[in-house]
Structure formats: C-alpha cells, structure tokens
Amino acid sequence: xxxxxxxxQFPDHExxxxxxxxxxxxxxxxxxxxxxxxxxxxxxxxRIGRWNCHGCKASFNVLSKTIFQKTKIPLQKWxxxxxxxxxxxxxLSSCQLARDLDLNQKSAWYMKMRIREAMVExxxxxxxxIVEADEAFLAVDGSNxxxxxxxxxDPPPRGRGTKKLPVIGAIERGxxxxxxxxxxxxxxxxxxxxxxxxxxxxxxxxxxQFPAYRRMGDWVPHFTINHAVRYVEGLIHTNSxxxxxxxxxxxxxxxxxxxxxEHAAAYIVEACYKxxxxxxxxxxxxxxxxxVSV
Numbered sequence: 001x002x003x004x005x006x007x008x009q010f011p012d013h014e015x016x017x018x019x020x021x022x023x024x025x026x027x028x029x030x031x032x033x034x035x036x037x038x039x040x041x042x043x044x045x046x047r048i049g050r051w052n053c054h055g056c057k058a059s060f061n062v063l064s065k066t067i068f069q070k071t072k073i074p075l076q077k078w079x080x081x082x083x084x085x086x087x088x089x090x091x092l093s094s095c096q097l098a099r100d101l102d103l104n105q106k107s108a109w110y111m112k113m114r115i116r117e118a119m120v121e122x123x124x125x126x127x128x129x130i131v132e133a134d135e136a137f138l139a140v141d142g143s144n145x146x147x148x149x150x151x152x153x154d155p156p157p158r159g160r161g162t163k164k165l166p167v168i169g170a171i172e173r174g175x176x177x178x179x180x181x182x183x184x185x186x187x188x189x190x191x192x193x194x195x196x197x198x199x200x201x202x203x204x205x206x207x208x209q210f211p212a213y214r215r216m217g218d219w220v221p222h223f224t225i226n227h228a229v230r231y232v233e234g235l236i237h238t239n240s241x242x243x244x245x246x247x248x249x250x251x252x253x254x255x256x257x258x259x260x261x262e263h264a265a266a267y268i269v270e271a272c273y274k275x276x277x278x279x280x281x282x283x284x285x286x287x288x289x290x291x292v293s294v
Contacts, residue, residue: 001284006083007076016075017049020062024292031056032064066292067114077101081111086283091251091270116266118291119273126199127172132206132238133194133213135185136245137164138252141261165261167248167268168193171241176276179244181264187212195219206238244275 010016029051030037036055049061063069068078081101085092098108168190169179178197182189190212198205200220207213209224216222223236231237248271259267277283
C-alpha cells in the first residue's frame with residue numbers, strides 16, 4: 001500500500017483503532033487476557049477504544065498483546081512506518097525512518113524492531129520442490145575494517161576464515177526463503193538447519209561443492225554445482241539463494257552500514273519476510289493481519 005493511500009485511509013488515531021478492531025475481532029470482540037467474550041466498550045471519552053472484561057475484570061484495548069501495546073507513538077505514524085518498511089526492498093535505516101516520520105532515532109529504531117518482531121514466520125513450515133541451500137558471511141560488529149592506506153588496493157578478506165558472521169539459508173525455487181545466523185558453518189549445523197526446514201521426501205536439494213554438504217544425499221536427493229567451472233548446469237544452480245544474499249548484503253552495506261551480532265537475526269528476519277511476501281497483492285493488509293493475530 002502506498003503512503004498516500006495509508007494517509008487518506010487512516011487520517012487519525014480513531015480510524016486506526018477502528019481498522020485494527022475490525023481486523024482482530026470482526027463483530028466478536030474478546031478479552032486478550034482470558035479470551036472471554038463477555039466484554040463491553042468502556043465509556044471513557046479521553047481514552048479511545050478501551051474495553052472492560054466482565055470475566056477477568058481487566059481493562060484492555062485492541063493494542064493489548066500486540067506490537068503496538070503501550071506505544072506512545074501515534075498509530076497513524078505506525079501505519080505509515082509499516083508501509084515505508086514494507087516498500088523498502090533493500091531495507092530502511094532507523095535514521096531515515098526517523099526523518100520520514102518526524103521521530104527521534106531511538107523511537108524509529110524501537111518501531112522497526114517491533115515491526116521485525118511481527119515478521120517472524122512459522123518456523124515449522126517446510127520447503128518443497130527444488131530447494132537451494134548456501135551460506136553467506138556478513139561484516140557486522142566492524143568485522144570488515146577498511147584500510148586507510150591509499151596505496152593498498154587489496155580487497156578485504158571474504159567468507160570462511162574471517163570474523164564475519166556466518167548466515168545459513170535455503171530457498172524454495174520460486175517460493176519462500178529461510179535464513180538464520182549460525183555460530184559455525186559445519187556439516188552438523190547445516191544438516192540440522194536443512195532437516196528442520198526442508199521436506200526430504202518431496203524435495204531436491206541444490207548446493208555448491210562445499211564439503212559440509214556431502215552427506216545431505218543420505219536423506220534428500222542432492223545435486224551440486226562446481227562454481228570453479230560454471231554457475232549453471234541445466235536446472236542445477238544456486239542463483240536464487242545468491243539473489244537473496246545480494247538483497248541482504250545491500251541492505252547492510254547500503255542502508256544500515258552496521259549492526260551488531262546481537263540484533264543480526266532481526267535484520268535477517270526482515271529480509272526473509274519481505275522476500276516471502278514479494279508476490280502479495282496487499283502486503284500492508286497481510287502484515288496488519290499477522291501483527292494483531294494472537
């Protein structure tokens with residue numbers, strides 16, 4: 001959804017509350033604390049959208065137990081921020097979001113982390129069909145320092161053997177991607193990750209010739225491509241997962257410039273979520289629906 005449409009459809013706090021109530025409850029409001037349906041709207045002119053539960057005696061609103069809970073940022077800014085984040089294919093820095101929404105940087109960063117929290121998808125879903133697996137290495141925590149010597153034209157070290165953060169991932173060709181940081185890239189860690197996310201009985205695995213993948217053929221049909229010779233051999237390639245890695249790295253180097261290992265998983269979650277909704281007709285509506293479904 002474009003920004004102008006968001007601004008016109010949700011001009012004030014009341015319209016945002018009304019929309020969230022419609023998405024979360026429809027015609028049957030319920031208490032988020034006890035799931036009881038014996039509730040009534042609270043007569044309070046100063047606090048819009050408050051409800052009372054006659055079962056557990058709690059007071060609540062539609063924001064309770066969602067990413068919007070107890071926020072002091074106007075909901076219209078939340079909706080605009082969500083639209084901005086979803087529209088940014090290669091991510092959006094908190095500094096840029098702060099400028100766009102007239103917030104301070106800490107508030108924008110808090111908003112983005114809450115948005116990423118709602119982007120966490122079902123980890124039990126399996127990938128099917130042709131699945132590509134690969135690893136990437138991100139220069140976080142200053143692990144890729146630039147030289148100051150103008151005469152030193154040697155490129156910085158890459159990949160394995162550096163202090164960069166390893167990330168392992170798998171993608172269903174034409175479908176969804178899953179990725180996560182990993183302390184080490186070993187046969188054991190790759191096997192555990194792929195067994196968790198790939199349906200071995202209904203998939204074909206494509207990888208490069210990294211030795212850690214050698215035993216994957218024990219539980220799933222496995223084909224490899226020798227990148228020292230060629231990058232594509234018929235249907236055997238890892239171009240889809242390489243394309244996802246390029247988006248993840250461009251978000252880091254081009255937008256965020258730096259983030260810590262502590263928060264790297266959240267940034268990877270954002271990249272996966274936006275890649276997975278790339279074919280959605282209305283990603284804004286899909287996000288709001290997921291953000292208030294508890």
